[in-house]
Amino acid sequence: xxxxxxxxxxxxxxxxGCCTTACKLHAITVxxxxxxxxxxxxxxxxxxxxxxxxxxxxxxxxx
Amino acid sequence: MKKHxxxxxWIASALYLILGFFNILFAWLGLLCFMIPLMISIFGKSKxxxxxxxxxxxxFSLLGQTLRLSRNKPMPRFLKSRIxxxxxxxxxxTMFGLMITQTVGVFLNADSLKTAVTxxxxxxxxxxxxxxxxxxPAWVSQFAFGFYSIMLTSTILGIVLMVLYKPRAWCVCxxxxxxxxxxxxxxxxxxxxxx
Numbered sequence: 001x002x003x004x005x006x007x008x009x010x011x012x013x014x015x016x017g018c019c020t021t022a023c024k025l026h027a028i029t030v031x032x033x034x035x036x037x038x039x040x041x042x043x044x045x046x047x048x049x050x051x052x053x054x055x056x057x058x059x060x061x062x063x
Numbered sequence: 064m065k066k067h068x069x070x071x072x073w074i075a076s077a078l079y080l081i082l083g084f085f086n087i088l089f090a091w092l093g094l095l096c097f098m099i100p101l102m103i104s105i106f107g108k109s110k111x112x113x114x115x116x117x118x119x120x121x122x123f124s125l126l127g128q129t130l131r132l133s134r135n136k137p138m139p140r141f142l143k144s145r146i147x148x149x150x151x152x153x154x155x156x157t158m159f160g161l162m163i164t165q166t167v168g169v170f171l172n173a174d175s176l177k178t179a180v181t182x183x184x185x186x187x188x189x190x191x192x193x194x195x196x197x198x199x200p201a202w203v204s205q206f207a208f209g210f211y212s213i214m215l216t217s218t219i220l221g222i223v224l225m226v227l228y229k230p231r232a233w234c235v236c237x238x239x240x241x242x243x244x245x246x247x248x249x250x251x252x253x254x255x256x257x258x
Contacts, residue, residue, distance in 0.1 A: 014234055014237075014240055014241070014244060015113065015114075015240075015247070016113050016234035016235075016240060017110065017114030018120075018124075018231050020114060021124075030110060030114050032109060033108065033109040033110035033111075033113075033244060033246075033247030033250075033251075034244065034247050034251055050135075051229070051230075051231075052229070053138065053228065053229040053231045053232045054138070054143050054235045055138065
């Protein structure tokens with residue numbers, strides 16, 4: 001299976017931080033209270049995407 | 064994962080709602096849920112309140128995720144749109160303003176104290192059981208009834224959203240969340256992502 005990574009739709013992210021509590025690797029953080037940002041540690045487990053109330057996270061093939 | 068003290072703030076949120084059934088004056092404590100997030104966003108330039116300390120959010124997570132009361136379905140697009148979020152914030156602030164107007168009315172003795180809680184901005188529920196006459200002026204109690212109405216209404220809406228959609232669906236349209244995000248956006252204006 002191809003490697004995946006979480007990608008945040010910044011226009012829909014409400015910066016609630018649900019994704020940060022879902023991420024076991026602390027790979028997703030809230031940037032300045034505006035939107036979530038994903039670090040290189042992301043392994044593409046999609047836990048954050050499942051939690052996101054705004055459905056602002058989608059999984060994409062890692063480049 | 065290690066638990067912190069702030070992982071238990073849902074107890075405070077639940078307690079707040081319960082206390083309102085016994086003495087309405089406890090409603091004043093709800094101002095903390097208004098002031099702290101605003102202060103954190105203005106001076107701390109972050110949404111740490113939403114991210115860590117929001118007891119209400121934790122309560123919804125507990126009910127929806129741990130107790131599996133949520134359908135866990137995506138929200139309709141309309142509810143996630145900026146227009147709806149900002150519109151809801153404006154509506155919420157208008158209703159807040161009306162509540163303040165009522166309080167001022169009682170303060171000026173133009174209105175009498177109404178010992179009722181208005182749910183969903185429509186249904187007036189008699190709440191005399193939580194009211195005892197004190198030496199405090201009537202407007203103090205009027206504000207408490209008005210504020211508790213807002214808190215209970217938003218909790219009810221949050222629970223409905225939690226059941227229908229994702230556990231923390233309320234966070235999407237939460238007026239406090241929208242407001243603090245706007246403050247953070249204003250702070251970060253012109254600054255870009257660091258990595």
